[in-house]
Amino acid sequence: MQKIQQNSKANVSVKLATLWAGFMFLYIYVDYFALYMPGKVDAILKGKIFVFDITQGFLLAALASVTIPALMIFLSVALPEKVNRCTNMIIATMYIPYSLFNLAGEAWMHMVFGAAVEVVLLCLIIRYAWKWRCTQGS
Secondary structure (H helix, E strand, O other): OHHHHHHHHHHHHHHHHHHHHHHHHHHHHHHHHHOOOOOHHHHHHOOEEOOEEOOHHHHHHHHHHHHHHHHHHHHHHHOOHHHHHHHHHHHHHHHHHHHHHOOOOOOOHHHHHHHHHHHHHHHHHHHHHHHOOOOOOO
16 A cells, blocks of 8 residues: 555646746746747847846846746656645745746737746646645655
8 A cells, every 4th residue: 555655645646847847937937938029129138138138137137037947857756745835835936927028018829828838837836736645744
């Protein structure tokens, strides 16, 4: 019976990690494809992204916003079960409004599609973490 529970833990951990990996691909590619929108590169060259000035602080915040879900790929398989479960639910919940905020301003269809799929992936992360029945002693 214990072997089944260990396999179940690994399966949930791996599912969470792969969902985070999928989220990361979309998260990065939506921004990458936005560079092809007319005027985007010109605005970046002028030091603006949306309404924000491109500063060291802005770039640090942008990198931090990418670092957290990137780390969740590893943390989803490395953290103890109970901490893992809570961490996944909290971080995924925080990233839903963040993903939708990226639609502020001019949102092209690729951005809407990307945000919709990102939210679905985040909801799946929350669902798997919520339904995860941790083994005792973890």
